[in-house]
Amino acid sequence: MSIEKYTECLKQYFGFDKLRPFQEKIIKHLDTDILVLSPTGSGKSMCYQLPAVASKGVTVIISPLKSLIEDQITQLKNKNINVAFLNEDVSKKEKIELLKKLKNVEDYMLFYVTPEVILDDKILLLLKDLNTEGLFARLVIDEAHCVSTWGHDFRDSYLKLKYMKHYIPGIKITALTATATPIVKEDIINILELENPHIEASGFFRPNLNIKIINRNDTILANLRDLILKNYNDQSGVIYCHSRRETERVSAYLENYIKVSHYHAGLDQNIRKFIQKKWLTGQIKIIVATIAFGMGIDKPDVRFVIHYNLPSSIEGYYQEIGRAGRDGSPSDCILYYTYQDRVFYDNLFKKNQGNEQNNSFHYDVTMTNFDNVEFLDQVDENKEHYQQYQTNKLNEMVGFVENIIDCRHSQLSSYFGEKIEEKQNWCNNSCDNCIRQLDNNNKLEERDMTSIAEKLLRIIREYKDDITKYKLRDIYQNDLNNQLLSNLTLTRLINKMIQYDILEEHIIKQESGFWYEKLIINNNINNNNIPVIKMIIESAKYSLSDFIVSNDIPEQNNNIKEDKNKDILKNNIDIGKGFFANELMNDSLQEKYNLTHLPLYNILINYRNQEAKRLKCAPYRIFNNLSLEEIVKKNPTTELEVKNIVGIGEAKFREFGKDIIKMVKNQIA
Numbered sequence: 125m126s127i128e129k130y131t132e133c134l135k136q137y138f139g140f141d142k143l144r145p146f147q148e149k150i151i152k153h154l155d156t157d158i159l160v161l162s163p164t165g166s167g168k169s170m171c172y173q174l175p176a177v178a179s180k181g182v183t184v185i186i187s188p189l190k191s192l193i194e195d196q197i198t199q200l201k202n203k204n205i206n207v208a209f210l211n212e213d214v215s216k217k218e219k220i221e222l223l224k225k226l227k228n229v230e231d232y233m234l235f236y237v238t239p240e241v242i243l244d245d246k247i248l249l250l251l252k253d254l255n256t257e258g259l260f261a262r263l264v265i266d267e268a269h270c271v272s273t274w275g276h277d278f279r280d281s282y283l284k285l286k287y288m289k290h291y292i293p294g295i296k297i298t299a300l301t302a303t304a305t306p307i308v309k310e311d312i313i314n315i316l317e318l319e320n321p322h323i324e325a326s327g328f329f330r331p332n333l334n335i336k337i338i339n340r341n342d343t344i345l346a347n348l349r350d351l352i353l354k355n356y357n358d359q360s361g362v363i364y365c366h367s368r369r370e371t372e373r374v375s376a377y378l379e380n381y382i383k384v385s386h387y388h389a390g391l392d393q394n395i396r397k398f399i400q401k402k403w404l405t406g407q408i409k410i411i412v413a414t415i416a417f418g419m420g421i422d423k424p425d426v427r428f429v430i431h432y433n434l435p436s437s438i439e440g441y442y443q444e445i446g447r448a449g450r451d452g453s454p455s456d457c458i459l460y461y462t463y464q465d466r467v468f469y470d471n472l473f474k475k476n477q478g479n480e481q482n483n484s485f486h487y488d489v490t491m492t493n494f495d496n497v498e499f500l501d502q503v504d505e506n507k508e509h510y511q512q513y514q515t516n517k518l519n520e521m522v523g524f525v526e527n528i529i530d531c532r533h534s535q536l537s538s539y540f541g542e543k544i545e546e547k548q549n550w551c552n553n554s555c556d557n558c559i560r561q562l563d564n565n566n567k568l569e570e571r572d573m574t575s576i577a578e579k580l581l582r583i584i585r586e587y588k589d590d591i592t593k594y595k596l597r598d599i600y601q602n603d604l605n606n607q608l609l610s611n612l613t614l615t616r617l618i619n620k621m622i623q624y625d626i627l628e629e630h631i632i633k634q635e636s637g638f639w640y641e642k643l644i645i646n647n648n649i650n651n652n653n654i655p656v657i658k659m660i661i662e663s664a665k666y667s668l669s670d671f672i673v674s675n676d677i678p679e680q681n682n683n684i685k686e687d688k689n690k691d692i693l694k695n696n697i698d699i700g701k702g703f704f705a706n707e708l709m710n711d712s713l714q715e716k717y718n719l720t721h722l723p724l725y726n727i728l729i730n731y732r733n734q735e736a737k738r739l740k741c742a743p744y745r746i747f748n749n750l751s752l753e754e755i756v757k758k759n760p761t762t763e764l765e766v767k768n769i770v771g772i773g774e775a776k777f778r779e780f781g782k783d784i785i786k787m788v789k790n791q792i793a
């Protein structure tokens with residue numbers, strides 16, 4: 125059927141004039157199996173609804189979520205589309221009626237079923253008959269990640285769908301999912317036995333999310349507090365930390381100023397439910413949580429997601445920031461980064477490898493999507509591979525954070541396999557990297573990377589297409605004859621080559637049952653058509669330049685006044701998306717802000733950390749921040765003055781009093 129014919133149907137049944145580009149691509153591949161990877165709300169359902177109304181026969185749609193199906197059915201019925209829904213709750217009589225209708229289908233029909241129901245013998249037989257008569261149009265499997273035991277949402281009933289191609293020979297399948305890691309993707313293809321499927325990844329760009337990454341330093345808690353008080357007054361948000369203890373610590377600090385609560389998997393289930401409900405109903409605005417928080421929660425008006433620590437994978441990060449701005453309104457996603465977090469994970473992964481108890485449990489940092497028990501059993505036999513896998517995922521995340529050149533949104537979309545057309549300011553000022561480059565001082569320097577790309581291809585050939593991204597990078601870097609490049613630049617180049625279809629990443633299942641991702645040179649590229657490579661690389665070269673070769677992320681602006689002077693950008697550009705609006709702080713907040721930015725405050729914080737370490741307790745158990753602020757404000761130098769500071773009595777004076785006086789005297793001297 126021609127595109128014109130589909131466009132006609134689109135207008136007639138759905139009232140739209142045009143398909144989105146990715147929907148159009150899918151329509152062109154209806155003669156094969158199709159796998160659609162696309163987030164919720166991107167227009168995925170049109171990829172099967174339109175072909176369904178345009179084809180003769182029954183399109184069977186399997187979906188696990190009854191309430192979602194019911195919504196869709198109501199919408200379709202309003203459009204006078206011929207649709208039916210069979211689930212466990214349908215009475216025997218209704219079922220007979222329904223099957224009769226199905227049997228006598230004349231034109232087209234969308235037939236929705238839950239996975240449990242489709243495996244009913246009678247129904248399978250009927251579908252088989254329809255298929256023989258040429259009246260089975262297509263099988264659609266929504267939420268297809270439910271077939272994979274690697275997914276977070278695995279369902280038994282879905283696993284049985286693996287026989288569908290055997291039950292009804294010759295059928296074409298469209299599988300759709302919003303949450304697929306590369307492994308889950310491969311699993312879906314294997315389990316459903318999709319034959320050379322056309323894979324379409326699309327819709328990962330969320331234009332209303334403002335992404336920003338900030339260097340984390342010792343004053344992070346104060347910065348966080350100021351940020352929230354200044355920009356998100358009375359608005360909902362989530363702050364993600366990497367450990368349970370960290371959630372408690374951050375929340376204890378913020379509680380002094382803001383209504384917050386911490387949340388992690390170690391809390392009693394009833395308490396967790398209680399907190400969740402309070403947050404959903406707006407009684408608590410902010411949750412400080414581990415990744416245990418958020419699965420299946422759909423709150424539309426979350427205005428910010430802050431990562432206090434580095435997430436352990438891009439998949440996890442994307443899922444977590446995806447909880448912001450579901451209502452389409454501008455929302456901020458801020459990640460505080462320090463390299464120490466990377467070290468933290470490295471240690472954690474190593475510990476997990478030993479015989480110690482599973483630490484990820486305490487930290488709630490099992491890979492997102494990988495936290496079911498079944499998976500952990502497999503891990504036992506494959507610890508080494510698992511550790512490598514985790515490390516690779518972490519490397520990707522660090523690479524994303526440290527790449528301060530390419531648009532953050534375009535980086536994320538291409539990570540998920542979406543083929544995007546790269547251009548400057550791709551996201552229209554919705555990320556720190558694009559905004560930074562609007563400044564003339566930050567203009568990128570162009571550089572042709574063709575010869576390095578060729579070199580990389582030569583290495584891949586030498587290794588006969590059996591090499592991972594990381595190995596490729598290491599081999600290049602270890603060869604002293606090669607032009608010196610930063611890891612960042614080299615990684616960017618390799619990623620670009622994947623993005624521009626020069627390289628492909630294939631997931632290979634090893635005998636041990638584990639996967640690894642190896643690089644393969646695209647069939648169209650061989651020794652003879654280096655010019656093709658040249659062309660492709662050159663067209664992308666503005667973003668291949670070696671802009672900053674270090675781990676440096678631009679310093680966070682710790683001082684508001686300095687911020688205004690230094691960051692001309694923010695004042696000149698109308699960002700218009702609530703991105704750190706320069707509202708004035710009220711007086712008491714301003715005072716707090718000033719106090720916490722005096723040198724003495726930092727000295728006291730360091731002292732507190734050091735004592736906390738020595739006494740093996742949380743820093744706020746030594747002094748709370750109010751005490752510190754008062755010390756900075758009053759500069760006490762006598763025993764009486766120190767004892768009068770809020771939160772410091774006899775006992776604390778005995779232990780820390782002399783040190784406090786010494787630090788104050790040193791500062792005011």
Ligand SMILES: [Zn+2]
Pocket residue numbers: 530531532533534549550551552553554555556557558559
């Ligand atoms: Zn951008």
